[in-house]
Amino acid sequence: MRIAIIGNGKMGQVVAALALRRGHVVHTVIGGAENAGGRAITAERLKGADVAVEFTRPDAVVANLERLIEAGVPTVTGTTGWGEELPRIAALVERRGGALLHAANFSLGVHLFLRAARDLARRFAGRPEFEAFILEEHHAAKLDAPSGTARELQTGVRAADPLRPFPITSLRAGATPGTHLVAYDGPYERVTLAHEVRSREGLAAGALAAAEWLPGHRGVHTVEDMLFGGGE
Numbered sequence: 001m002r003i004a005i006i007g008n009g010k011m012g013q014v015v016a017a018l019a020l021r022r023g024h025v026v027h028t029v030i031g032g033a034e035n036a037g038g039r040a041i042t043a044e045r046l047k048g049a050d051v052a053v054e055f056t057r058p059d060a061v062v063a064n065l066e067r068l069i070e071a072g073v074p075t076v077t078g079t080t081g082w083g084e085e086l087p088r089i090a091a092l093v094e095r096r097g098g099a100l101l102h103a104a105n106f107s108l109g110v111h112l113f114l115r116a117a118r119d120l121a122r123r124f125a126g127r128p129e130f131e132a133f134i135l136e137e138h139h140a141a142k143l144d145a146p147s148g149t150a151r152e153l154q155t156g157v158r159a160a161d162p163l164r165p166f167p168i169t170s171l172r173a174g175a176t177p178g179t180h181l182v183a184y185d186g187p188y189e190r191v192t193l194a195h196e197v198r199s200r201e202g203l204a205a206g207a208l209a210a211a212e213w214l215p216g217h218r219g220v221h222t223v224e225d226m227l228f229g230g231g232e
């Protein structure tokens with residue numbers, strides 16, 4: 001496949017390197033300096049690209065998605081921190097008959113973890129002696145907090161146990177690519193379920209798998225749709 005990479009930061013670089021190792025062609029790489037407001041994303045520049053993979057910043061992603069969808073390129077984005085704009089972007093995808101897959105976290109394990117967390121929440125429901133909380137930790141340069149994955153985790157466990165608030169605490173320090181945990185703390189014991197990213201390659205591999213899957217799947221998709229077909 002010919003893949004356009006939008007954003008040449010930590011994730012963009014790992015995705016590009018892995019794409020080449022898997023025999024794909026990197027059609028173009030569009031970095032921040034040339035692309036204010038998405039201006040480098042033109043039909044001409046993207047001509048011949050089968051799919052785009054976008055990892056930029058919360059303040060850049062929406063303009064990039066608009067331009068990519070207008071150009072008719074199926075787009076995978078992993079950028080976080082723009083959830084409130086999703087309905088508007090989804091309407092644009094619908095109008096244009098485009099394809100978009102978005103995910104706050106592309107690792108396979110995290111999606112199994114999110115399901116396990118919902119199961120665990122159901123088991124602890126009605127046990128007020130345990131206090132439940134969420135903790136997420138990322139490298140110091142991450143711009144948004146709480147992380148998109150922590151929000152998704154919170155939404156899921158709240159649905160499974162509506163009586164608990166599941167407050168989120170975010171830590172930004174050091175170089176960790178991403179850790180999420182949900183804990184049930186009782187007077188004599190603690191139960192913890194955690195997911196820890198060890199390397200960005202797993203995230204990049206998930207984004208590439210999404211890029212391979214997306215062409216031909218019109219509409220707005222999540223990585224859950226791709227992995228589990230939308231079922232529980």
Ligand SMILES: NC(=O)c1ccc[n+]([C@@H]2O[C@H](COP(=O)([O-])OP(=O)(O)OC[C@H]3O[C@@H](n4cnc5c(N)ncnc54)[C@H](OP(=O)(O)O)[C@@H]3O)[C@@H](O)[C@H]2O)c1
Pocket residue numbers: 006007008009010011012030031032033035036037038055056057058060064077078079080081103104105106107141142143203
């Ligand atoms: N879904 C997942 O699995 C996953 C995994 C890791 C990270 N993320 C998210 O993905 C995003 C990127 O993460 P990262 O670790 O790669 O961050 P990063 O290393 O800071 O890279 C972001 C890159 O985006 C570039 N950029 C900014 N505005 C742009 C624009 N308008 N067009 C093109 N490029 C632009 C920046 O270039 P300049 O420096 O030149 O501005 C920078 O190189 C963040 O939102 C992060 O939370 C998601």
